[in-house]
Amino acid sequence: MSRTLPLVTLTFREIASQRVYRILLGVLLLVPWLMLIPASLFMFDIGKVLIDLLFTALHASLLIFLFFMAAPLIARDIEQGSCHIFLTLPMRRGRYLSARFVGLIVALMPLFAAYALSASLTLTFAESHWAAFYVAPHSVPLFDYGAALILMPYLALTAVLFLIAAAATGLPETMVFLFSVWLLCWSLPPVLGALLQAEVAAKTPTWIGTLLQTVNQLLPDLSSSRISLYLAHGKKLGIEAVAGYCLQHLAYALLAMMLAVILFKRRDLT
């Protein structure tokens, strides 16, 4: 444990000292205010559109962090041998991966906090200035709640990144597989969800229905689309739904990290 915390801190510093991190931080403070421009064009229900846009921008920011900051760090570590200096401290491979993972999540937090703060201010501004164009109530805590829930799939995706990097030969391979996983787990679950709705399922042959059901159960849903949709429309989420959602993503993350450690332990670090 004694070496884990210093590596968590080092990982945070390694990410935070990059210029791109500081630029992203600045951009995240600015983006919510820019979202007021397209939102103001939809005069029927500005609040809903604004929250939709803010959630979309949050997804984009988290993906930028994952693909352009987290993936290069861990892929370079393993491919180019930066991990050798940490592993020969000495440090167990599992602890090394865990420390890097936690360090990356810690590095993500200031970005998320900056965005949430700026978005909350933007929402407050919009609500006070354009109250006449609001249909559904859109409170700031509702947005923050949704944003925090949107973080969950990215926690799982970061763990998937570690799983891929533990076996991949380098950054290009890591990026290709990570992108594929993201695309698959992002785009397919909402489609499957639509296909499994009662009225569609009634017209689907039984074996196809069973197949769709099986794929739907096995495939992680990393889109968080339902959460975003519910919150953007001001609907309430039951505590069971939220707990299930969080547990599901934490389970994905845990499973992916466990597999990553197993693969990484077996790997020759040439």
Next chain:
Amino acid sequence: MLKVVELGKRYAEHWAVRDVHLEIAAGEAVGLLGANGAGKSTLIKSMLGLVHATTGSAELNGPYAYLPEQPQLPPSLSALSLLRFKCRANHIPPDQASAALAEVRLSDADIVRPLRQYSKGMRQRASLAFTLCGDPGLMLLDEPMSGLDALGRAQMLDVFKRRKERGTAILMSSHIVSDMVQLCDRVLIMAHGRICESVTIVDHSLAEAKALESRLADWTEQQP
């Protein structure tokens, strides 16, 4: 400090390292001399567990440090912050970070700059400082003079000699015979994954270096 028994590493049908037996005592410097592809780096990585040995085992006693052949240091960090990390991780007094950086002749202004701004030689010095920090009892150095100019090589040899006199065991791989002869008590010639010959260095002379070069060429040209 180091005991290696029957160590071997096989990739598919090819033995990169085979049947290596080796012991290094405190204060002893041993050189691993071999042409490119002889198996020097694989042997060191197998000892450290970075590469999983197919046969045999390696026992490293006490604190050790490793200098990789082409060290890739985190580019956005400074040398000082990297060494301070090692101090925190290994419970080493923090002043040893500055001491190690001074030992490799990196200036106070340089040690706070990001490593991406370093020249190749400076990066090598920073890596050496990371290895030296904490006064390890055993140092495994893979091509430690890589990227250093003649003056830098001489300075680093002095550093290694001082550490050796203080009781540090050193295993150094290289294909530069002159460096090895100056530092080492014995040199192990590696070819085709095997240690072919152990040569004791007597007077650290140029003649000994030339004789070693000749022996290396003989072993390398032989069929595996």
